[in-house]
Amino acid sequence: MSPTRREFLKYSALAVAATSGMPGFLARAATQAAGSGNTKTLVVIQLTGGNDGLNTLIPYSNGAYYAARPNIAIPKKDVLTLTPDLGMHPALKPLMGLWDGGHLAWMENVGYPNPNRSHFASMAIWHTADPTQAQAEGWIGRIAEKIGDPFCASNLGGTTPQALRAADFSLPSIDGVDNFQVKLPAGLDAAFGTMLNTSRAGEAAYLQQATRQMLTNTRRVQQNVGKYRTGATYPEGKFAAQLRDAARLIAAGTGQRVLYITLGNFDTHAGQRAEQDELLGQLAAGLAAFQADLEAQGLADRVLVMGFSEFGRRVAENASAGTDHGQGSVMFALGRGVKGGIHGDSPDLENLSLGDIRYKQDFRGVYAGALSRWLGLDARGILGGDFAGPGWVA
Amino acid sequence: MPLTPYAPKLTPEDAAHLLRRTSFGASDAQIRALAGKDARAAARGLLNFTDARAPGNPFDPMQGATPGAGIQLTRGAWLFEMMYGPHPLREKLALTWSNHFVIGTDKVRNIPMLAAYLNLLRRHAAAPDFARFALEVAQSPAMLRYLDNDQNRKGKPNENFSRELLELFTTGIGHYTEDDVREGARALTGWTFEGGRGNQKYLEEPRFVFRANQHDTGRKTYLGHSGNLSGEDVVRLAATHPQTAVFVSRKLHRAFVRDTPDEGAVAASAETFRRTNGNIRAVLEELLSSTHFYAPENRAAVIRSPVEFIVGAVRTLGQPKLETKQMLNLAQTAGKMGQLLLQPDTVKGWDGGREWINDSTLLTRMQVAAALTLGGQAPKLEQQPTPLALLGTERSLLRAALDGLAPKQRTYLTLISPEFQLA
Numbered sequence: 001m002s003p004t005r006r007e008f009l010k011y012s013a014l015a016v017a018a019t020s021g022m023p024g025f026l027a028r029a030a031t032q033a034a035g036s037g038n039t040k041t042l043v044v045i046q047l048t049g050g051n052d053g054l055n056t057l058i059p060y061s062n063g064a065y066y067a068a069r070p071n072i073a074i075p076k077k078d079v080l081t082l083t084p085d086l087g088m089h090p091a092l093k094p095l096m097g098l099w100d101g102g103h104l105a106w107m108e109n110v111g112y113p114n115p116n117r118s119h120f121a122s123m124a125i126w127h128t129a130d131p132t133q134a135q136a137e138g139w140i141g142r143i144a145e146k147i148g149d150p151f152c153a154s155n156l157g158g159t160t161p162q163a164l165r166a167a168d169f170s171l172p173s174i175d176g177v178d179n180f181q182v183k184l185p186a187g188l189d190a191a192f193g194t195m196l197n198t199s200r201a202g203e204a205a206y207l208q209q210a211t212r213q214m215l216t217n218t219r220r221v222q223q224n225v226g227k228y229r230t231g232a233t234y235p236e237g238k239f240a241a242q243l244r245d246a247a248r249l250i251a252a253g254t255g256q257r258v259l260y261i262t263l264g265n266f267d268t269h270a271g272q273r274a275e276q277d278e279l280l281g282q283l284a285a286g287l288a289a290f291q292a293d294l295e296a297q298g299l300a301d302r303v304l305v306m307g308f309s310e311f312g313r314r315v316a317e318n319a320s321a322g323t324d325h326g327q328g329s330v331m332f333a334l335g336r337g338v339k340g341g342i343h344g345d346s347p348d349l350e351n352l353s354l355g356d357i358r359y360k361q362d363f364r365g366v367y368a369g370a371l372s373r374w375l376g377l378d379a380r381g382i383l384g385g386d387f388a389g390p391g392w393v394a
Numbered sequence: 395m396p397l398t399p400y401a402p403k404l405t406p407e408d409a410a411h412l413l414r415r416t417s418f419g420a421s422d423a424q425i426r427a428l429a430g431k432d433a434r435a436a437a438r439g440l441l442n443f444t445d446a447r448a449p450g451n452p453f454d455p456m457q458g459a460t461p462g463a464g465i466q467l468t469r470g471a472w473l474f475e476m477m478y479g480p481h482p483l484r485e486k487l488a489l490t491w492s493n494h495f496v497i498g499t500d501k502v503r504n505i506p507m508l509a510a511y512l513n514l515l516r517r518h519a520a521a522p523d524f525a526r527f528a529l530e531v532a533q534s535p536a537m538l539r540y541l542d543n544d545q546n547r548k549g550k551p552n553e554n555f556s557r558e559l560l561e562l563f564t565t566g567i568g569h570y571t572e573d574d575v576r577e578g579a580r581a582l583t584g585w586t587f588e589g590g591r592g593n594q595k596y597l598e599e600p601r602f603v604f605r606a607n608q609h610d611t612g613r614k615t616y617l618g619h620s621g622n623l624s625g626e627d628v629v630r631l632a633a634t635h636p637q638t639a640v641f642v643s644r645k646l647h648r649a650f651v652r653d654t655p656d657e658g659a660v661a662a663s664a665e666t667f668r669r670t671n672g673n674i675r676a677v678l679e680e681l682l683s684s685t686h687f688y689a690p691e692n693r694a695a696v697i698r699s700p701v702e703f704i705v706g707a708v709r710t711l712g713q714p715k716l717e718t719k720q721m722l723n724l725a726q727t728a729g730k731m732g733q734l735l736l737q738p739d740t741v742k743g744w745d746g747g748r749e750w751i752n753d754s755t756l757l758t759r760m761q762v763a764a765a766l767t768l769g770g771q772a773p774k775l776e777q778q779p780t781p782l783a784l785l786g787t788e789r790s791l792l793r794a795a796l797d798g799l800a801p802k803q804r805t806y807l808t809l810i811s812p813e814f815q816l817a
Contacts, residue, residue, distance in 0.1 A: 120742045159732045175754035195795035207812035214753040269542045269554045319550025
């Protein structure tokens with residue numbers, strides 16, 4: 001590191017400490033030593049667009065499933081059998097080892113009251129953990145406020161989802177660990193510091209604060225990531241690269257308690273088989289590599305993955321060999337910290353709600369398990385109520 | 395009550411504010427030329443655009459050797475038009491509408507289809523008839539493909555377009571029922587396109603067709619109206635619904651006034667929208683020459699999007715010539731910052747505002763600013779822009795920081811300041 005750069009970092013650290021007008025929890029964090037006793041990490045995977053749960057965890061013994069989906073049902077012979085009634089989509093094969101080891105859990109019929117078929121309203125409900133859509137803050141943003149460290153949760157990707165929004169701030173988004181560093185042209189350190197420390201109001205003050213926080217966050221990451229040596233071969237593609245970055249951050253001990261990754265394009269209104277097969281393949285190959293990496297690093301006991309989508313899709317296929325927006329769906333979780341197996345009943349295809357599967361488990365109960373049993377936090381304070389859930393955390 | 399007109403002649407700072415919002419930004423000379431004018435005349439002049447294009451656009455999407463290349467060239471051509479075109483407000487509006495009537499290049503991979511869509515947005519950018527605009531969008535092959543209405547047939551509904559028509563394009567959530575979505579889908583059966591399908595035909599021009607034998611002619615009830623409703627009826631009922639005036643006006647306030655619109659002012663614009671039967675030009679002319687638009691609390695109240703940041707920098711620097719490769723890179727870089735043209739993450743489009751800002755995007759903005767001012771490929775400027783052009787103010791808040799720096803360095807540091815991120 002050049003002397004100039006070292007001075008700049010020192011300077012920016014001071015600038016951040018001296019900040020004023022910071023939101024309350026950020027100000028608390030600035031004076032609080034990082035790190036707490038619990039070193040466990042939760043990795044949240046968002047499948048955007050409404051993943052079809054019925055073609056993910058397939059009720060292959062149920063004739064109603066095949067009757068409703070003459071073109072897009074997964075043929076029985078292709079299903080990866082898990083129980084006498086349920087099996088996985090063949091593209092999920094890379095996860096079979098985790099299932100066999102008791103490290104993969106499926107939660108059946110997950111949803112929330114008064115389902116909303118809008119992608120955006122529904123996603124906001126999952127992000128805020130508030131089916132009334134009254135809250136703007138995300139459930140992970142509230143974790144950050146509770147812990148008092150704005151760096152305790154990060155998104156891996158370009159734009160920060162609402163789940164990571166706190167009262168006055170969004171939590172970090174890291175779009176590629178290698179690029180996550182400030183490289184200021186020579187000779188501008190002092191001027192940059194003065195520019196940044198000029199007193200401001202309104203949106204300019206927000207941007208000023210965001211820039212200062214970015215300086216702190218990039219420094220924190222770059223000081224640590226050199227420690228990582230990859231323990232697995234990841235597949236090509238952005239999703240896998242983000243999982244690898246998650247493994248790097250965890251191995252580097254940068255201190256995030258929650259990491260968030262998104263895989264998109266699940267809105268399969270037409271030609272579903274080709275699209276969803278490809279996406280589930282990416283999902284499974286990426287997660288299998290991630291888990292293998294954590295095992296190789298000796299970190300597998302510290303990391304738990306939990307995945308969701310905003311809704312499932314209608315039971316009957318539409319005329320375009322696709323499916324329209326539905327209600328209840330499946331969630332999944334994997335890692336040494338989960339209680340492997342199927343949590344909940346097979347979907348009831350004889351008793352539908354407007355053609356959709358009825359939800360039987362509230363997603364907030366699933367969140368509650370991650371919060372209280374994995375992260376050791378007060379779930380009630382974060383979710384605004386007590387939610388019973390399946391015992392999916394070992 | 396309509397918005398109150400802004401009476402004073404435009405000061406240089408007023409003119410800079412207007413051009414930051416309507417033209418992505420402007421050079422000192424362009425700002426000075428507008429100062430002293432009447433606010434209404436200035437707004438009218440900006441809205442009075444033709445279909446003239448930037449001369450010498452080096453990008454021809456039809457030259458793309460693959461669908462992907464054609465899409466990249468489409469982005470480059472659009473960015474060029476925003477940077478150098480004679481009607482930046484037309485392009486700013488096209489960008490705004492592309493974030494309203496959203497389509498995406500993940501599904502729309504036919505080049506003439508994209509060109510027709512973009513030209514449709516330009517033609518109706520400030521058009522006098524929103525319902526007509528909505529109808530043409532609904533029948534554009536790009537939209538038919540993107541939201542699957544090309545597969546919506548009698549007895550075999552595909553609800554995708556019908557839902558988003560209400561939720562995202564017209565009334566917004568809360569003003570329709572699930573039955574309206576289903577009935578709307580029935581009315582829209584039979585609307586499809588022919589030609590241009592498949593990877594091989596990505597240069598073939600598609601066209602809208604109505605297949606009567608696939609249309610459900612039965613009785614429907616939609617937004618409180620019953621009858622033998624057609625697709626045209628449904629789009630018109632949605633587009634002329636009273637709530638659509640509010641929903642669309644709010645979008646325009648987001649684009650031109652502030653990231654968190656004032657609902658009272660939105661209601662005033664909505665009233666004008668309804669009174670003029672969806673005349674977008676009338677709404678914009680009133681808005682852009684109102685006391686509300688020029689109010690101190692509404693200055694520096696919009697966080698520039700990645701594309702607005704890039705185009706704003708180039709226009710503020712006096713539109714220096716950039717290398718074609720650099721422009722294609724910038725279009726990709728805007729994508730890295732969250733705004734890949736013609737490819738919003740979802741059909742809802744970009745939320746904008748503070749959503750544009752996070753650690754990674756701030757870092758990338760710093761890189762773009764360096765490339766445009768200090769880098770080896772940075773354009774040579776005869777003179778560096780003043781604080782008025784860069785920051786919209788004649789008394790630079792940043793003077794203390796910039797003192798003693800070389801002119802190029804001053805421009806660089808200003809481009810990465812919080813103030814330049816705002817319009």
